[in-house]
Amino acid sequence: MVHLKDLADYADQISQCVRCGACQAHCPVYRETLGEGSVARGKIALAASVLAGEIGLEPRLTEELSLCLLCGSCVAKCPNRVETDGIVAALRRRVTDEQGLSTVGRGVAALTGSKPLLRGLVRGAGLLAPLVFKHIPTTSGLRLRFAPAVLRERTLPPIPARNLFDRVPEHSMAAAGRPTIGLFAGCAITYLYPQVGEGLARLLTSFGYGLFLPRSQGCCGMPALSSGNGALLTELAEANLAAFAEGGAETIVTACASCGGALTGHYADLGEDGRGLADRILDIHQFLDREGLIARIAELPGQAERIRVTYHDPCHLRTRGITREPRALLRALPQVDLVEMDEAASCCGLGGTFAATQAELSRRIGDRKAAAIAASGAELVATGCPGCVLQLQDSIDRAGLRVRAVHTLDLVDQALYGGHA
Amino acid sequence: MVDERIVQELARIVGADQVSTDSADRILHAFDATQGRFLPEVVVHATTTDQVSRVVRLAHEHRIPILPRGAGSGFTGGSLPIRGGIVLVLTRMNRILEIDPDNLTATVEPGVVTATLQREVERLGLFYPPDPASREFSTLGGNIAECAGGPRCVKYGVTRDYVLGLEVVTASGEVIHTGGKTMKNVVGYDLTRLFVGSEGTLGIVTRIILRLLPKPEARKTLLVAFASIDGAARAVSAIIRGRIIPATLEFMDASAIDCVRRAMDLDLPDGCRAVLIIEVDGEPAVLEAQAARILEIVEPLGVIETRVAATAEEAEAIWKVRRSVSPSLRRVNPDKFNEDIVVPRSRVPEMIRALEAISAKHKVPIVNFGHAGDGNIHVNVMVDLKEEGMRATVDRVLDEIFRTTVALGGAVSGEHGIGTAKMPFIGLELDPATLATMRAIKQALDPHNIMNPGKIFPEPASNPQN
Numbered sequence: 001m002v003h004l005k006d007l008a009d010y011a012d013q014i015s016q017c018v019r020c021g022a023c024q025a026h027c028p029v030y031r032e033t034l035g036e037g038s039v040a041r042g043k044i045a046l047a048a049s050v051l052a053g054e055i056g057l058e059p060r061l062t063e064e065l066s067l068c069l070l071c072g073s074c075v076a077k078c079p080n081r082v083e084t085d086g087i088v089a090a091l092r093r094r095v096t097d098e099q100g101l102s103t104v105g106r107g108v109a110a111l112t113g114s115k116p117l118l119r120g121l122v123r124g125a126g127l128l129a130p131l132v133f134k135h136i137p138t139t140s141g142l143r144l145r146f147a148p149a150v151l152r153e154r155t156l157p158p159i160p161a162r163n164l165f166d167r168v169p170e171h172s173m174a175a176a177g178r179p180t181i182g183l184f185a186g187c188a189i190t191y192l193y194p195q196v197g198e199g200l201a202r203l204l205t206s207f208g209y210g211l212f213l214p215r216s217q218g219c220c221g222m223p224a225l226s227s228g229n230g231a232l233l234t235e236l237a238e239a240n241l242a243a244f245a246e247g248g249a250e251t252i253v254t255a256c257a258s259c260g261g262a263l264t265g266h267y268a269d270l271g272e273d274g275r276g277l278a279d280r281i282l283d284i285h286q287f288l289d290r291e292g293l294i295a296r297i298a299e300l301p302g303q304a305e306r307i308r309v310t311y312h313d314p315c316h317l318r319t320r321g322i323t324r325e326p327r328a329l330l331r332a333l334p335q336v337d338l339v340e341m342d343e344a345a346s347c348c349g350l351g352g353t354f355a356a357t358q359a360e361l362s363r364r365i366g367d368r369k370a371a372a373i374a375a376s377g378a379e380l381v382a383t384g385c386p387g388c389v390l391q392l393q394d395s396i397d398r399a400g401l402r403v404r405a406v407h408t409l410d411l412v413d414q415a416l417y418g419g420h421a
Numbered sequence: 422m423v424d425e426r427i428v429q430e431l432a433r434i435v436g437a438d439q440v441s442t443d444s445a446d447r448i449l450h451a452f453d454a455t456q457g458r459f460l461p462e463v464v465v466h467a468t469t470t471d472q473v474s475r476v477v478r479l480a481h482e483h484r485i486p487i488l489p490r491g492a493g494s495g496f497t498g499g500s501l502p503i504r505g506g507i508v509l510v511l512t513r514m515n516r517i518l519e520i521d522p523d524n525l526t527a528t529v530e531p532g533v534v535t536a537t538l539q540r541e542v543e544r545l546g547l548f549y550p551p552d553p554a555s556r557e558f559s560t561l562g563g564n565i566a567e568c569a570g571g572p573r574c575v576k577y578g579v580t581r582d583y584v585l586g587l588e589v590v591t592a593s594g595e596v597i598h599t600g601g602k603t604m605k606n607v608v609g610y611d612l613t614r615l616f617v618g619s620e621g622t623l624g625i626v627t628r629i630i631l632r633l634l635p636k637p638e639a640r641k642t643l644l645v646a647f648a649s650i651d652g653a654a655r656a657v658s659a660i661i662r663g664r665i666i667p668a669t670l671e672f673m674d675a676s677a678i679d680c681v682r683r684a685m686d687l688d689l690p691d692g693c694r695a696v697l698i699i700e701v702d703g704e705p706a707v708l709e710a711q712a713a714r715i716l717e718i719v720e721p722l723g724v725i726e727t728r729v730a731a732t733a734e735e736a737e738a739i740w741k742v743r744r745s746v747s748p749s750l751r752r753v754n755p756d757k758f759n760e761d762i763v764v765p766r767s768r769v770p771e772m773i774r775a776l777e778a779i780s781a782k783h784k785v786p787i788v789n790f791g792h793a794g795d796g797n798i799h800v801n802v803m804v805d806l807k808e809e810g811m812r813a814t815v816d817r818v819l820d821e822i823f824r825t826t827v828a829l830g831g832a833v834s835g836e837h838g839i840g841t842a843k844m845p846f847i848g849l850e851l852d853p854a855t856l857a858t859m860r861a862i863k864q865a866l867d868p869h870n871i872m873n874p875g876k877i878f879p880e881p882a883s884n885p886q887n
C-alpha cells in the first residue's frame with residue numbers, strides 16, 4: 001500500500017529550517033529571479049504559514065510554488081537537510097485537491113496515466129517526426145511535460161518508430177550463476193531514447209547478467225509529483241511496485257536520473273513497500289562501478305583519435321552523491337577525452353513540469369548551461385539523464401552550437417559494440 | 422502607515438510589478454537568520470539609486486519605517502521590519518560595475534553576492550579577502566551594513582578595511598558620496614567608516630568602491646591536535662609572537678570535536694581536546710619555512726599530532742572538519758544561541774576557561790569554535806527550550822558570558838552586529854557618554870527615525886502589524 005504524505009506530515013521538517021539562507025547559493029531558480037519566494041527558505045516560510053492557517057492557497061502562493069524544479073539541490077546543501085522538495089510536492093497536492101489540476105497537470109495525467117495513449121501517440125507521431133514534428137499538436141504528448149505552446153518553441157529529437165518494449169524482451173536469461181537485473185526504463189528512455197535502454201540491455205546481457213524489463217511498469221510518477229497529482233502518483237507507484245514484485249530481479253537499475261531520484265527519494269516516503277522498492281534501485285553508473293565493469297571497460301585499448309566530451313551532472317544524480325561514477329565511466333572509455341566544464345553541476349532547467357509552467361525561466365537556465373558547454377570546447381556533452389539530454393540539446397540548438405547531447409550509455413555502446421553515439 | 426496612495430506612489434517609482442502588499446510577499450520578507458518574524462506592510466524591489474532615493478523620500482515625507490534587505494542572512498535581526506513599513510529589497514541591484522586592476526579597486530552595487538565578486542576578481546589574479554561563512558549567498562551591501570568578518574580577518578582585516586568609498590541615500594532621500602578610488606583621502610570626516618557597520622540605521626548604500634589585493638600565489642594548510650584547550654589557546658599567541666600572521670587561525674574546543682565525532686567519522690587521535698587549523702598564504706617558497714616554523718613554535722604546548730596538507734584534497738579534508746561543526750550542533754540540543762564575542766588575542770585562554778566554568782556551573786553545553794587568531798570566538802549555547810526554566814537559565818548564561826567578555830577587554834559582537842538580538846547587552850560595553858554620542862549621530866542623520874528603526878539602541882519597540 002502506498003501512503004502519500006500530507007503537508008501536515010512535514011510539520012517537523014518545516015520547523016527544522018533555521019532560515020539561514022544557504023539555499024540561495026544552490027537554487028537554480030533563485031539565481032534567475034533573485035526573489036525570496038523562489039528559494040527553499042521562502043517556500044518553507046509559506047508552507048509554515050499555510051499550516052498555521054495564516055494564508056490560503058492564493059494566486060501569489062501558487063505562483064511561487066510553480067517556481068521549483070524539484071531538483072533537490074537545496075536539500076543536499078541544507079545544513080539541516082530539510083526536505084523542501086517533499087514539502088513543495090505536498091503543497092502542490094494541496095493546491096490540486098482544492099483547485100483541481102492545472103492545464104499542464106491535466107496533460108501529464110492524460111499521458112502518464114494511460115500507457116496505450118502514450119504509446120499510440122508516440123507511434124503516430126514517429127511516422128511524421130522527421131518532417132514536421134514541430135508542428136504536430138499531438139506531439140505535445142510525447143514530451144510528457146510540455147504544453148503545446150511551449151513545444152512550438154523547442155527543438156525535439158525525431159521520435160523512433162519502435163519503442164524499447166519493441167526492441168528488448170521482457171526476460172533475458174542470465175548466464176549460469178549470474179543474477180538477473182531489473183530495468184526500470186522510464187518514459188523518456190522507453191519512447192524517446194530507446195537506443196539507450198537497448199544499449200544498456202546489450203551491455204548487461206553480454207556480461208552475463210539476466211535482464212527483466214516488465215511490460216507492466218509505467219511512468220515513475222515524477223511529473224505527477226511535480227504537478228501535484230497525488231491520486232495519479234499513488235496509482236503509478238502501486239503499478240510499479242507490482243511490476244517488480246516478481247521476476248526474480250533483486251537489484252533494479254535505472255539510466256534515467258529523474259526516475260532514479262523519484263524511485264529512491266519520493267518512493268521512500270510512500271510507506272514500507274515504497275521503501276522496499278527504493279532500496280533495490282541503483283543508478284546504472286553506480287551499478288557498473290560496483291560490479292567492476294568500469295574497470296573492465298578501462299582495459300580496452302585506447303584510441304588515438306578521441307572525442308572531446310564534457311559531462312553534465314543531472315540534479316537527480318548529483319544530489320544523491322553520484323558524481324564520481326559517471327566521470328570514471330567516461331574516463332574509462334577508449335574513444336573519450338573528458339574535459340570538465342564550468343558549472344557542470346548546475347541544473348539544465350528542465351525540472352519536471354517546470355519547463356512547461358515556467359518556459360522563459362527554464363530557457364534562461366538552459367542558456368547558461370549552453371554557454372558553459374561552448375566554453376569547454378567539447379564536441380559532445382554526456383549526461384546520465386534523458387531529460388537532461390533533451391533540455392541540453394534544445395539549449396545547444398538555440399545557442400547555435402555544433403555540439404550534441406548524449407547519454408553516457410550511448411558512448412559505452414559506441415565503444416563496445418560500435419553503436420552510433 | 423502605508424495606505425493605497427503610498428502603494429500607488431511606490432508603483433510609479435519602481436513599477437507595479439516590483440511592489441507588493443500581498444500576504445505571501447509580506448511573509449517572504451518577514452524573517453532573517455534569527456528566529457524573529459515581523460511582517461512588513463509593503464515589499465519593494467529597487468534596481469537604481471534614483472529609485473532608492475525616491476522611495477526613501479516618500480518614506481521620509483510620510484514618516485514610514487524603511488529598511489534595506491539583501492540576502493536576509495544576518496544573525497542579529499538587522500533585516501527584520503520590527504515596525505512594519507517598507508522592506509526595500511536590493512538583491513536585483515547586483516551589477517559589478519568595474520574591476521580596475523590598475524587602481525586595485527572594484528565598484529559594485531549592493532546586491533552583488535560576496536562570493537560572486539570574489540570569483541570575478543580572482544579570475545584576474547586579484548583578491549577580495551573578507552570571507553564571512555555566508556559569502557556564497559550574503560550580499561556586499563549586507564556585509565557593509567554589518568561590517569562582516571570571517572576566518573581570513575586575522576591577517577587581512579574585516580569589511581571596513583576594504584571599503585574605499587560609498588554612494589549612500591540618506592534618510593531624507595539625498596544621494597551623498599563618501600571617499601573614492603584612492604587609498605588616501607582626508608577631506609572632511611570619514612563618513613565611509615561611519616556607514617560601514619551602521620546596520621541600515623543611517624542610510625542605504627547604493628554603490629560601493631572596494632579595495633582589492635593581489636591574489637596570494639599559494640596556501641598551505643595545517644592541522645594541530647592538542648591535549649588541552651589551554652595549550653591550543655596559548656599556541657595562538659605564541660604563533661603571532663613568533664611574528665607569523667597566518668591567513669586563518671581557527672580553533673575547535675573539545676565539545677566541538679565531540680560534536681563532529683558524533684556526526685561523522687572523525688580521524689583525530691584519542692585524547693585530542695582541542696584543534697587548531699592554520700593556513701598560511703603567500704609565495705610558495707616562503708610557505709614551507711613558515712609551516713615548519715609554526716610547528717616548531719607550537720610543539721612544546723601539548724601537541725599530540727600535526728598534519729600538513731600536501732595536496733588540495735588533503736587541505737579540503739582538514740577544512741571539512743572545521744566546516745562540519747555548525748551543521749552537527751543540533752545533535753547536542755535543538756535550540757542554539759550563537760554568540761560571536763571577541764576578546765584581545767592574549768585573553769583567549771582566560772575566556773575559554775571562563776566559558777567552561779559557566780557551562781559547568783549552569784549545566785548547559787557550550788560549544789566553542791571559530792576565529793581564535795583574532796580573538797573572535799563563536800560561542801554556541803546549546804539547550805532545549807522545552808525544558809522548564811531553560812529560557813531564564815539561558816539569559817543568565819548569556820549575561821555571564823558577555824560580562825566576562827567585556828571584563829577581559831572584549832566586545833559582545835565581533836562580526837554579527839547588534840540588531841535586536843544583542844541590544845540588551847550594548848550598555849555592558851558602551852558607557853553612557855559613548856552611547857549618547859552614537860544616538861546623537863543617529864538623531865542628526867535620521868531625525869524622524871525611519872531608517873531601520875528599533876535596532877542597535879534599546880528603546881520600546883512594537884509593530885502594530887503583529
